[in-house]
Amino acid sequence: MNDSKNSAAKIMEMTDTCTTPNYARLPLVFVRGKGSRLYDAGGKAYLDLLSGLGVSALGHCHPALLRAINEQAAELIHTSNLYYHEPGARLAAELVRLSFADRVFFCNSGAEANEAAIKMARRYGCGKHEIIAVHGSFHGRTLAALAATGQPSLQ
Numbered sequence: 491m492n493d494s495k496n497s498a499a500k501i502m503e504m505t506d507t508c509t510t511p512n513y514a515r516l517p518l519v520f521v522r523g524k525g526s527r528l529y530d531a532g533g534k535a536y537l538d539l540l541s542g543l544g545v546s547a548l549g550h551c552h553p554a555l556l557r558a559i560n561e562q563a564a565e566l567i568h569t570s571n572l573y574y575h576e577p578g579a580r581l582a583a584e585l586v587r588l589s590f591a592d593r594v595f596f597c598n599s600g601a602e603a604n605e606a607a608i609k610m611a612r613r614y615g616c617g618k619h620e621i622i623a624v625h626g627s628f629h630g631r632t633l634a635a636l637a638a639t640g641q642p643s644l645q
């Protein structure tokens with residue numbers, strides 16, 4: 491491992507010391523990914539069956555993906571949802587075209603998506619809404635999502 495970088499043990503200690511203890515992490519530190527594989531500092535490969543909980547479903551570091559990210563970042567990284575931009579418009583139109591929905595709601599996390607779903611059920615359920623969840627489920631760490639999470643130990 492490069493001397494200028496922290497050891498796996500140091501990285502785990504820094505993380506455990508400086509972050510709130512709400513995740514049960516496995517003692518693994520990944521330094522890079524390629525396709526469906528993750529690698530630790532020793533070069534050991536792991537098959538990434540989680541894809542970052544679905545976030546990196548396109549795999550790690552595919553050249554086309556890097557090119558697209560790089561080109562967009564070099565043009566415009568982020569604006570708030572107070573403004574319009576073409577990539578957002580095109581993504582929304584594509585999701586509408588490919589799905590059952592007439593409109594999409596962009597958000598940052600699964601918890602936020604579930605909060606929106608719960609709010610829509612309340613708004614459009616005309617007072618007759620009922621939220622059903624199953625035992626052992628997980629829906630996120632915000633209050634409503636947690637209330638619908640079927641794991642008392644997390645609540």
Ligand SMILES: Cc1ncc(COP(=O)(O)O)c(C=O)c1O
Nearest residue numbers: 543599600601602628629630631
């Ligand atoms: C089924 C399910 N719903 C919601 C969430 C919450 O997603 P986020 O962590 O992006 O808020 C998760 C995350 O693990 C999940 O697995």
